[in-house]
Amino acid sequence: MNGTRPRKDANRVARRYSTGEEIANSVSHGIGALLSIAALVLLIVRAVQHGGGMHLLAALMMGVTLVLEFTFSTLYHALTPRGAKSVFRILDHSAIYLLIAGSYAPFAFVALADCGGIPLGVAVWVVAVLGVVGEAFLRERQPKWASALVYLGLGWAVAFKLADIHRLLPTPAFALLLAGGICYTVGCGFYVTKKVPYLHFVWHLFVLAGATCITLSALIFVV
Numbered sequence: 001m002n003g004t005r006p007r008k009d010a011n012r013v014a015r016r017y018s019t020g021e022e023i024a025n026s027v028s029h030g031i032g033a034l035l036s037i038a039a040l041v042l043l044i045v046r047a048v049q050h051g052g053g054m055h056l057l058a059a060l061m062m063g064v065t066l067v068l069e070f071t072f073s074t075l076y077h078a079l080t081p082r083g084a085k086s087v088f089r090i091l092d093h094s095a096i097y098l099l100i101a102g103s104y105a106p107f108a109f110v111a112l113a114d115c116g117g118i119p120l121g122v123a124v125w126v127v128a129v130l131g132v133v134g135e136a137f138l139r140e141r142q143p144k145w146a147s148a149l150v151y152l153g154l155g156w157a158v159a160f161k162l163a164d165i166h167r168l169l170p171t172p173a174f175a176l177l178l179a180g181g182i183c184y185t186v187g188c189g190f191y192v193t194k195k196v197p198y199l200h201f202v203w204h205l206f207v208l209a210g211a212t213c214i215t216l217s218a219l220i221f222v223v
Contacts, residue, residue: 017077017200024201025077032070032208039215040067046223054113058105059223065102066211069095073204090135093147097131099211100124100154106218107158107165107177115164120157127154148188155184173221176213183210 017025040063047059072095076088101124108121131150158165158181166174187206190199 018197021198021201022077024198025204026074028201028204028208029070029073029077032204032211033067033074035208035212036063036066036070039063039219042219043215043223046219050223054109055223058109058218061102061105061109062215062218062223063102065095065098066215069099070211094132094135096151097128097135097154100151101128103155103180103211103214103218104158106222107169108161111168111222112161112164115161115168117161117164120161124154124157144192144194148192152185152188155181169217170221173217176217180210180213180217183207183213 040060043059043063044056047055069092072088072091076085076092079085079088101121104121104124108117108124111117112120131154165177169177183206187203187210190203190206193199
């Protein structure tokens with residue numbers, strides 16, 4: 001019985017998307033992976049210019065999690081449906097939690113450091129790590145809509161500090177941050193929709209747009 005589980009998992013993954021969809025999925029986030037590497041370098045440079053310390057730590061959290069998520073997503077969708085694809089599916093979904101926590105870092109640990117941002121950032125990281133553990137060790141995955149609700153709840157936990165963020169950030173930075181959150185939120189609607197070809201690719205585009213907006217906000221105005 002146990003010996004058939006990997007094969008069943010692989011077959012289930014194989015039926016998920018067509019070849020054309022997987023090409024679109026992998027190319028879209030492959031572009032994201034390349035942009036993430038550039039973003040990581042720029043974030044580090046900006047953080048060093050601002051004296052390092054917490055700026056540098058926040059920059060690394062954001063940049064590294066961007067690279068991990070887009071790289072794992074690219075590999076998951078690019079691989080043929082065998083055991084490795086199932087592994088990278090877990091890594092891809094785990095990295096979503098890390099990306100959410102990493103996206104908080106510049107705002108929680110730098111912009112809001114004196115306004116209760118650090119406890120918020122730590123709490124988000126704790127939940128993200130628990131999410132990763134759940135992805136790694138729970139054999140039966142929850143429905144997509146349940147995952148999406150967790151992603152959205154974790155992402156919008158910043159609402160508790162939205163007034164402080166609006167007060168402390170320049171208007172363009174706040175607008176970019178808000179636009180990023182909206183992109184992720186709208187994208188989740190496409191993420192949970194099944195049996196409609198290429199909607200997962202549309203989700204990828206919204207993720208790419210959301211990550212770009214939030215990274216630009218942090219890169220230009222925070223780190």
